[in-house]
Amino acid sequence: MKAFKIPKSTYYYWKNHRITARDKQNITLRREILVTWKQSRHVYGYPRIHKALSDKGFNVSAKRVWNLMHSMNIHSVMNKKYRKPSTHNDYAQRDNLVHKDWHAAWCADITYIPLLNHQWVYLASVYNPTKHKVVAHQVCNEMTAELVTRTMKKAVQNTKKPIFLHSDMGSQYTSNQFETLLTNLNIKHSYSLKGHPYDNTYIENFHSMLKRELVFQTKFESIEEVIASIDWYVRWYNKERISLVQST
Incomplete structure (x- = not known):
């Protein structure tokens, strides 16, 4: 000894x-x-x-x-934040038709993802709040009406359409292109109050979770890397990720 x-x-x-x-x-x-x-x-x-x-x-x-x-000495990955570009629109406020009653509604939004070269790419998502599932998503290097329209078309291909689609008042979602699509699909458009992102809380939460669990932990060199990683995450989120809330 x-x-x-x-x-x-x-x-x-x-x-x-x-x-x-x-x-x-x-x-x-x-x-x-x-x-x-x-x-x-x-x-x-x-x-x-x-x-x-x-x-x-x-x-x-x-x-x-x-x-x-x-x-x-193991734990969930930690958060970090980045400063995203600011946006605005000049449209008059439109009606919120959902008012937290999500049983017949989907929600949609766009979020920003940075590349190592300091450029941005954009993820548009459509989300089913009652099933806690991502219905469709698309990644693009431009934040356009075409991006959100293409994502919505993908969302309705293989599943029952909702009565309402809820989004913010961003110019992509208030564009003639997107509004015409919803009219043709016979889907009513509901809008968040300007400056109140939590009116669209479900998809805001999903995008926030995706950033904490994937984006903030990854250094993306190209849009192709973003597409591959987001595709993996959405499949995992929809099919495997353990949820602490119950679907309705």
Whole structure:
């Protein structure tokens, strides 16, 4: 013990220590936590990992999962923000037809994604709030009426149309091209109040989540890399990502 420069108490604790059932379970839990965390590309924090373990039959508390993750020095990916270009429009306010009753409505929005060369590309999405699913998405290097129109056309190809489509008052969504499409589809257009993005909370939340879990963690060199990554994320979000809310 003198040769190794360790106290006698440490040596005797090691000599007499026996692995308990809890110790054995922690070994298994750490392995499962690490696998689940890596499969989520480091997205999941302890609430979703706790749910994943419960779904696999592990009777373990959320606090214990948090403690184990803390001991392993793993956590959900962290946020960072960037400054996006400002936009405005001169249209008069139009009606909000949804008023938080989303059972017959989809929502749509555009978000910005930066490239390493400091240019921007744009993601247009259509979202089903009652199913918590992305119905359609498109990435383009220009933020145009054609982008949102093409995304909406894709959204209605293989699924039942909604009664309402809710969006903000951005010039792309108030364009004649987009409004004509909705009229031809017999879909009523609902609008967020200017300066109130949370009127469109579901898709705002989705885009915010996508940025925290993917975009802020990735350095994109080209639009092709953005398209591939967003395609993966949407498939994963729609089919595999553990949700803490229930679809209606």
